[in-house]
Amino acid sequence: MFRGRVFRVVNKDVVLPNGRTTTFNIVEHPGAVAVVPVFENGDVILLRQFRLATGGWLYEIPAGTLEPGEPPASTARRELIEETGYRCRSIRKIAEFYTVPGFCTERMRLFVARGLSPATAERDADEVIHPLRLPYRKALDMVRRGRIRDAKSIIGLMMADGRR
Numbered sequence: 001m002f003r004g005r006v007f008r009v010v011n012k013d014v015v016l017p018n019g020r021t022t023t024f025n026i027v028e029h030p031g032a033v034a035v036v037p038v039f040e041n042g043d044v045i046l047l048r049q050f051r052l053a054t055g056g057w058l059y060e061i062p063a064g065t066l067e068p069g070e071p072p073a074s075t076a077r078r079e080l081i082e083e084t085g086y087r088c089r090s091i092r093k094i095a096e097f098y099t100v101p102g103f104c105t106e107r108m109r110l111f112v113a114r115g116l117s118p119a120t121a122e123r124d125a126d127e128v129i130h131p132l133r134l135p136y137r138k139a140l141d142m143v144r145r146g147r148i149r150d151a152k153s154i155i156g157l158m159m160a161d162g163r164r
């Protein structure tokens with residue numbers, strides 16, 4: 001039906017477990033990663049990012065799409081540098097989940113990055129991002145007050161908090 005730069009939309013005729021036949025529109029996505037970058041003192045980096053689909057700015061954790069053949073941890077390290085200007089000494093996967101399983105195959109791998117140090121890399125041309133360093137408790141407060149509305153960021157911050 002449609003092929004874009006990152007995903008494609010297909011029709012799938014299926015027989016469901018209850019024996020009924022139907023057609024689904026499925027967004028096929030290569031998968032993605034998200035990273036909770038945590039400094040030694042407990043600060044975290046969030047991104048204030050422009051998202052056209054939501055009509056404006058969101059607070060998010062760094063994230064990005066898997067490249068063909070690229071291991072998820074490598075994608076996480078790459079996206080961390082590109083989006084925050086920091087590299088990490090260690091990175092650990094803490095969760096894996098489907099973002100919108102009702103119509104999309106995207107599987108998100110969630111990481112925590114530690115041992116942060118400055119690095120440089122070019123951002124993607126279609127990204128408008130402003131990194132923000134803040135205390136972890138303030139980021140959690142932003143979740144509780146509804147200022148962070150991005151699902152991967154809410155999941156990431158809440159799950160990583162239990163591992164601090």
